[in-house]
Amino acid sequence: xxxxxxxxxxxxxxxxxxxxxxxxxxxxxxxxxxxxxxxxxxxxxxxxxxxxxxxxxxxxxxxxxxxxxxxxxxxxxxxxxxxxxxxxxxxxxxxxxxxxxxxxxxxxxxxxxxxxxxxxxxxxxxxxxxxxxxxxxxxxxxxxxxxxxxxxxxxxxxxxxxxxxxxxxxxxxxxxxxxxxxxxxxxxxxxxxxxxxxxxxxxxxxxxxxxxxxxxxxxxxxxxxxxxxxxxxxxxxxxxxxxxxxxxxxxxxxxxxxxxxxxxxxxxxxxxxxxxxxxxxxxxxxxxxxxxxxxxxxxxxxxxxxxxxxxxxxxxxxxxxxxxxxxxxxxxxxxxxxxxxxxxxxxxxxxxxxxxxxxxxxxxxxxxxxxxxxxxxxxxxxxxxxxxxxxxxxxxx
Numbered sequence: 001x002x003x004x005x006x007x008x009x010x011x012x013x014x015x016x017x018x019x020x021x022x023x024x025x026x027x028x029x030x031x032x033x034x035x036x037x038x039x040x041x042x043x044x045x046x047x048x049x050x051x052x053x054x055x056x057x058x059x060x061x062x063x064x065x066x067x068x069x070x071x072x073x074x075x076x077x078x079x080x081x082x083x084x085x086x087x088x089x090x091x092x093x094x095x096x097x098x099x100x101x102x103x104x105x106x107x108x109x110x111x112x113x114x115x116x117x118x119x120x121x122x123x124x125x126x127x128x129x130x131x132x133x134x135x136x137x138x139x140x141x142x143x144x145x146x147x148x149x150x151x152x153x154x155x156x157x158x159x160x161x162x163x164x165x166x167x168x169x170x171x172x173x174x175x176x177x178x179x180x181x182x183x184x185x186x187x188x189x190x191x192x193x194x195x196x197x198x199x200x201x202x203x204x205x206x207x208x209x210x211x212x213x214x215x216x217x218x219x220x221x222x223x224x225x226x227x228x229x230x231x232x233x234x235x236x237x238x239x240x241x242x243x244x245x246x247x248x249x250x251x252x253x254x255x256x257x258x259x260x261x262x263x264x265x266x267x268x269x270x271x272x273x274x275x276x277x278x279x280x281x282x283x284x285x286x287x288x289x290x291x292x293x294x295x296x297x298x299x300x301x302x303x304x305x306x307x308x309x310x311x312x313x314x315x316x317x318x319x320x321x322x323x324x325x326x327x328x329x330x331x332x333x334x335x336x337x338x339x340x341x342x343x344x345x346x347x348x349x350x351x352x353x354x355x356x357x358x359x360x361x362x363x364x365x366x367x368x369x370x371x372x373x374x375x376x377x378x379x380x381x382x383x384x385x386x387x388x389x390x391x392x393x394x395x396x397x
Contacts, residue, residue: 033170124341141326264317
């Protein structure tokens, strides 16, 4: 019986990981060139491009909560994952027939609808397949594979552009990794009621809080989400980090290289971060991620050297690996087994809806006072979030 559970866990972790990798390949093939296609080929203004991205991500954020809740109601996760990945796979090539910013907006929102539908149920499917003591490792492996796709996608587009492929042709060809991603979902299976029950008993036996104290309507979960939300309000767009890196001494033509190194650092750190959280506790590792972010922000308020800026940009990748991995594992630990979709929906919605105000506030601070103000703002909120996690740890104990 335990062997069946282990087989299910391996199959689901690998299947979902490869699916995310291939989906991110197709996504990043597009995102690496979409701004240039939109502005140079279609003549779209930057403000319209900003509106497109903001609207698309807002739609995705709102849907994550809804799809997670519905998947809990039916206790079925895989159909939502297939639907979400399918929508994204078939809509991305449509960028190749766009001719106005309205078309770009429509296709981008459709793609993000797919992401919104699949994200929370997919994470719930992964969590329900894994023993609680190994969830950090599982989510770490998943985030690592996802990021490998983010590294590979732009490189594919770069090679294709070098060999004379047009923007539109690259858009059309994203259907290939998109369809392959769906194929790798086929062997993924829902956890059986019996195996979930065994894991539920394990949770009640091993956790430092009782089953009655767990769930999305508890103070523990509320404080956790409050800490994540406050941190996310200070976790502004990666564009600010790239601009500050250039300002600090990294030549503009080398910034994409260091952004790739940042993604490599993310991929290398995700799995160890998850495994460490399995051993010493989620809150300790998550707090270290928040502190790493604060240190990187404070470093960027002072540095004006090439070497320091490069190191801080890589540290930025490490902190993102820690927070993205451990926040997922921690949310699954705090939720009851029939609330996993809701828990992930709340988590992803909180993070997603914080993205627009966080970057807006950082942009205003940068414009009014300089880059130091934006990065100080991020550091302060990260410190507050770390303090909330310490309160959470006291309540837990």
